[in-house]
Amino acid sequence: MSITVRAPAKINLHLGVGPGRPDGYHELSTVYQAIGLYDDVTATDAPEWTVTVSGSGELDVSEVPLDDHNIAIRAGRALTDHHGVDRAAALTIAKSIPVAGGLAGGSADAAAALVALDRLWDLQTSDADLLAIAGRLGSDVPFALVGGTAYGTGRGELVEPVVDHGQWWWVVVPNDAGLSTAAVYAEYDRLGLGETLRAPEGLFGALADAWPEGLSGELHNDLEPASLDLRPELALTKRDILECGAYAALLSGSGPTWLGLAGDADHAREMAAALASTYPVVLCAPGPVAGAHVVTYA
Numbered sequence: 001m002s003i004t005v006r007a008p009a010k011i012n013l014h015l016g017v018g019p020g021r022p023d024g025y026h027e028l029s030t031v032y033q034a035i036g037l038y039d040d041v042t043a044t045d046a047p048e049w050t051v052t053v054s055g056s057g058e059l060d061v062s063e064v065p066l067d068d069h070n071i072a073i074r075a076g077r078a079l080t081d082h083h084g085v086d087r088a089a090a091l092t093i094a095k096s097i098p099v100a101g102g103l104a105g106g107s108a109d110a111a112a113a114l115v116a117l118d119r120l121w122d123l124q125t126s127d128a129d130l131l132a133i134a135g136r137l138g139s140d141v142p143f144a145l146v147g148g149t150a151y152g153t154g155r156g157e158l159v160e161p162v163v164d165h166g167q168w169w170w171v172v173v174p175n176d177a178g179l180s181t182a183a184v185y186a187e188y189d190r191l192g193l194g195e196t197l198r199a200p201e202g203l204f205g206a207l208a209d210a211w212p213e214g215l216s217g218e219l220h221n222d223l224e225p226a227s228l229d230l231r232p233e234l235a236l237t238k239r240d241i242l243e244c245g246a247y248a249a250l251l252s253g254s255g256p257t258w259l260g261l262a263g264d265a266d267h268a269r270e271m272a273a274a275l276a277s278t279y280p281v282v283l284c285a286p287g288p289v290a291g292a293h294v295v296t297y298a
């Protein structure tokens with residue numbers, strides 16, 4: 001028997017990064033949104049843990065580890081440890097989320113693996129336990145389980161749903177060369193940023209109002225200066241997105257993916273068509289969408 005679970009990419013509509021903590025993480029005040037770009041993880045019972053990875057279209061998956069470092073296998077082991085069971089599975093990951101793009105693709109795979117294995121083996125893990133295991137695997141993993149739009153605190157692992165009446169559309173412009181999240185945070189510290197933790201302020205009202213012009217003024221990413229410091233050429237993508245008519249351009253997490261806020265689906269497609277003359281890959285994605293969910297039992 002196999003189970004396939006689909007989990008979404010995340011973007012941060014607001015990413016406030018506070019001072020470094022003694023445990024090495026930064027305190028975050030963030031608003032996540034799950035967008036319609038997905039990885040599918042298929043789990044099948046097997047005598048030992050294995051993982052295979054494929055990428056849709058031109059997606060480069062060469063940096064994704066195929067051993068125990070793969071976060072989907074780490075998720076599987078964390079789940080079996082939690083239940084004290086000695087089982088293993090073959091995991092097959094079909095990626096559509098760009099790797100090291102600031103879209104938390106690895107976290108999506110971990111969340112999908114947790115849900116797939118929980119169902120495959122009928123472990124009946126409680127939501128609270130699943131969220132706790134997810135939080136230990138990575139700061140963005142609990143959100144990949146929950147999806148929608150959510151406020152994240154702590155190091156991002158504590159999530160609560162946010163009222164969002166919008167049907168937002170994003171143009172997604174990935175970059176060939178990934179950016180290490182750790183390197184961006186190190187640069188953030190080196191620049192002496194993050195003395196205070198910035199709260200989302202007007203963002204919650206804008207989400208409830210479902211009005212793109214209103215949302216555009218509330219999007220914010222504290223990491224943008226650090227990412228641009230490491231990769232100054234990324235500023236050109238921001239300019240191009242704004243010049244083609246986006247309400248706002250937003251760096252996704254630690255980058256290098258940029259997002260353009262569109263007014264609706266047609267506007268997103270028009271902008272994507274214009275940007276496609278300069279950028280090899282331009283995607284359109286709606287948000288918010290559901291968190292990790294079963295798509296097939298076979």
Ligand code: ATP
Pocket residue numbers: 063064065069070071072093098099100101102103104105106107109110140178179181253254255
């Ligand atoms: P972060 O979640 O740290 O913000 P990101 O969204 O920028 O990261 P990911 O696609 O999650 O980037 O991958 C970050 C790194 O994690 C990759 O470069 C890779 O080495 C490692 N990794 C481990 N498992 C996976 C996986 N299943 N998919 C993608 N990357 C993985």
